[in-house]
Amino acid sequence: MERTSTSQLAVALRQFRKHRLAVWGGRILLVLYLMAAFAGFFSPYDPNYYELYPPKGHHPPTRIHFVDPETGRLTRPFVYATKRSIDPVTLQPRYEEDPSQGKFYVRFFVRTPEQPYTIFRVFRSDLRLFGVDSPGRIFLMGTDNFGRDLFSRVVYGGQVSLTIGILSALVSFALGLLLGGIAGYFSGRPFRLSLPPSAWRGVGLLLGPLSLLLWLGVAAAALFLAFSFARLSPGKDPFSLGIDALVVLLGVLAAGAILYRLFREPIRLDPDDLIMRTVEIIAAIPSLFLLISLRAVFPTNIDPLLTFYLVVGLLGFIGWGGLARVVRGIVLSVREMDYVQAARALGASDGRIIARHVLPATASYVIVSLSLTIPGFILGESGLSFLGLGVTEPYTSWGLLLQAAQQGGFASFTDRPWVLWPGFFIFLSVLSWNFLGDGLRDALDPRRRQ
Known part of the structure; x- marks a missing residue:
């Protein structure tokens, strides 16, 4: 009987599929990143659009009707317009459905020429997944204090929060791999x-x-x-x-x-001493305090796009130390392997040995660690934005939306809990990344395979 060999990739993929939570985590992340990439298509309104009259501040989620109240039969989903009043006791806005203005049916693949958007800042479009005719409005998650659609802002906020997590991790891992590899390979060889x-x-x-x-x-x-x-x-x-x-x-x-x-x-x-002492100095300072201190060096009124790249660089700068320590340990053991010694005996340069033989040995650890580090950077960006030191208007992020939610005090939990939706998406993305990292760790570690 002939036996067919199985590649390591196929074995790892089969092991990954056995981890149900990791599979679901990957699916959730795929949906989140697709929605963030095509935010203009999935959001019914521009994230900064609001109406001066009639005002829609702190509008609750719109109720979608599926049953015609006149006939009692199922019908196309529709919404009613709302009219605003002020509660005489709490002085908070109160919204009630106004059937007298008629039904506004939910339509799919609608055009909004008055609110165009761009895809990847290259392609221009005005096609949106769903919407209703004016003057009707559909707010799946309610509105913020300015009357801006919270669902659209959450979708656009995912562009910043999810992207910063990946970009900061790449910066951190570039520094950690480079400096950790240098520290491990040149340890004991002072110049x-x-x-x-x-x-x-x-x-x-x-x-x-x-x-x-x-x-x-x-x-x-x-x-x-x-x-x-x-x-x-x-x-x-x-x-x-x-x-x-x-x-x-x-x-x-x-x-x-x-x-x-x-x-x-x-x-x-000794490069090892110089790099590891630097790591110890950075590790001795609390991460949040170091992050706030570094951010305070720069003015708060700089260009919002520059602030985005600044947050990416700061998060990546303070997060490379842990990876550098582990990579140094791996490189210390790999550099003594026979194939590395053989490459050195054949006259290979130090740079070639590090790039072709040493760093590839850290690939499995790097992949797993990358997936487990990204949620930390997402939380770091959310914390900075929540404190008002991260991304600023006109851009938005989940942390910035939470900052706006907490300005209402306890009323955010009692009178308008829908403003807390960004916190749910932070929790969902961090949990999904952790599940995905656990699955990758089990799949790429031969000792954990079943």
């Missing part, structure tokens, strides 16, 4: 830094100038602290003046010693 440089090879070309700037910065900091102490010292008596002169002298001596060693004696620097 000499001297001026002028005699032989900077491989990693020395990257870390040599960086370490030079680091030592120059330390020398400048010593001088700055010494002169700042002398300038801010309140005492004018001879003893205080003597202390100031001593501090300045020590600062000058410290800066001189650093510069003397830097320019006269070669410095031995």
Whole structure:
């Protein structure tokens, strides 16, 4: 009997299908990303569209009727127009259906030339999945305080929140793979830094100038602290003046010693120590505090599109340390393998060995870790936007929508709970990514396969 061999991809795919939660997580994410990619088609209105009169602020979800009240039979889905009044007790807007204006049937694949949109900022269209004729309005999830359709804003908000999660993860993993691979492969092989440089090879070309700037910065900091102490010292008596002169002298001596060693004696620097100490410094600072501090360096009134890329860069910058640690450990073990030693004996360069033999060994871990890291970045962006430091108008994100919801206080939970829909989508996307990551981990790890 002839036996057919099965590829590793087929085995992993079969194992992944056995994880029901991972399969459903992938399906949910596929739907969310498709809706975000074609947000203009799935949303009935432009996310920033609202009417000044009649106002629609905090309009509850529109009730869709499937039974004709006159005949009692099933009919095409339709909605009624609403009329607005003010509750005399709570002073909150109150909306009631107004059948006197007639029925407004829900139509599919409608054209909205007054509200066009673009797909991927390339193709222009005005075709939408559903809608109703004016003056009727259909709000599947109600409206916000300005009367903007919340369903349309949630769909468009997914473009930002879901995209930032992936882009930030890619930035983080690029830094983590590069620096973790360098730290692991060159561990125990310090290079000499001297001026002028005699032989900077491989990693020395990257870390040599960086370490030079680091030592120059330390020398400048010593001088700055010494002169700042002398300038801010309140005492004018001879003893205080003597202390100031001593501090300045020590600062000058410290800066001189650093510069003397830097320019006269070669410095031995281990890339592993430099990178891992940087990771430890970043890990010692709480992530949210570091993220807010870095964001506070930039002005809050910069261009909204620039803010989007700024948030991507900040999230990626603070998230690469954990991956770099694990990649370093994997590379430390892989670099001693026979095939790596054989490539080195045949004269392969360090860059070729890292790219062709070392980093591919981390592929399975990277894929799993990527799927488990993306939800963390989605939560990070939501937290920044909720605090008012993330994406700004006219763009929107799920965190920004939650910020607008919390402005109503407890009324958001009692009088208008529909404004909390963005929180449900954050929960759904994070949970789906976690399920997908668990399934990929079971599928790609031979020890977990059933």
